[in-house]
Amino acid sequence: MQISSRFTIALHIFTCVDVFKDEYKVTSDFLAGSINTNPVIIRKILTQLKKAGLVNIARGTGGIELTRDLSEITFYDVYEAIGAVENGDLFHFHESPNPECPVGKNIHALLDDKLKAIQNAMEDELRKYTLLDLRGGMTELLAKEN
C-alpha cells in the first residue's frame, strides 16, 4: 500500500500558491490545471487543510492564504491534515489474533512498541521539512531553467 497522493497534491498546491500568488488568481480550477486532476479533488483537500488550520480560503471571490509563515508549516502538518494514515497507525495489525494461543494473546504487547518506533522514525523525518524548503528548492529549479 501507499500513502495517498493527496499528500503530494497538497504539497503541490502549497508550491503553486507560493509561486503564483502575485501573478495569478490561484483557484481550484487553476490548481487542477497544474496538478492535472479535477477541481473538486482540490477543493476537498483544501477543506482538509482549512480544517487543520493551515490555510484560510475566501469563498465567493476565491483565494488561498496561509495562516502561518512558510517555515512554520512542516510536511508532518500536511501529512496529518490530509489524514494520510488511518487512525494514526501506519501499520495495519491483523484484527483478532487468537487470545487462547500464548502467542496470539501476546503478539500485540510484543509488536506495538516496535511498530510505533518505526512509524515515529518516519514522522520525525516528516517534521524536518517545511514549506520554506519547497520555496527554496523551487526557486532554485526555476532559476536553473533560464
Next chain:
Amino acid sequence: MQISSRFTIALHIFTCVDVFKDEYKVTSDFLAGSINTNPVIIRKILTQLKKAGLVNIARGTGGIELTRDLSEITFYDVYEAIGAVENGDLFHFHESPNPECPVGKNIHALLDDKLKAIQNAMEDELRKYTLLDLRGGMTELLAKEN
C-alpha cells in the same frame, strides 16, 4: 492508507514457528488458528517468504524452517518479502502533473529526494529489529504470565 496486515501476520508466523516448533507441527492450519484467519492467507504469505529466501517449506509433510539465524532476519527483510509497499514507493505521487506548468514540470525534482529520505528513515528503523528480538520479547512475556 496502511501497510498491509500481511506484515504483522508474517511476524506472527515467525514467532509461532519459534515458540512452537518443538511442541507442535506448525502447519498453515495451526498458524491460521493462532492468527485467526484462513489457512490460504498463511500459505500465500509463506510463499512470499519462501520466494524471498527467508524460509524453506516441506511440501507434503509440512513444516517450516528458517534459512538463516534469527538474528540475521530483520523486520526490513520481512517487509520487503511481503511487498508491503507498491513499486517500493511509500508515497503515491499524483500521476501526471502538467508539464506546461513551471511548478508541474518541476514538482518531481522538488519532492522526490525528500520523499525518499522520509521513506529511508522508516526503512532504516525497520532494519534495527530482528526476529531474535521477537524471541527475546516473547520469552519475557510468557515468563511474566507465570
Next chain:
DNA sequence: AATGGCTGTAATTTCAATGGTTACATTAGA
C-alpha cells in the same frame, strides 16, 4: 503403491478506499 495430511494455486467474492465526475446550493465582490 495406496493413503492421509499437507502445500500450491487458481478462481471467486466481499468490502473499503481512492480518485474522478456531475450537479447544484452558497457566497461575496463588482
Next chain:
DNA sequence: TCTAATGTAACCATTGAAATTACAGCCATT
C-alpha cells in the same frame, strides 16, 4: 443583480485487501 468562486452531496469506476472454496500436487508412512 450578475459573475465567478467555493462547499458539498451523490454517484461511479477501479483497485487492492482479505477471505473462501476447490482441487491438483507432493511425500512420509503404512
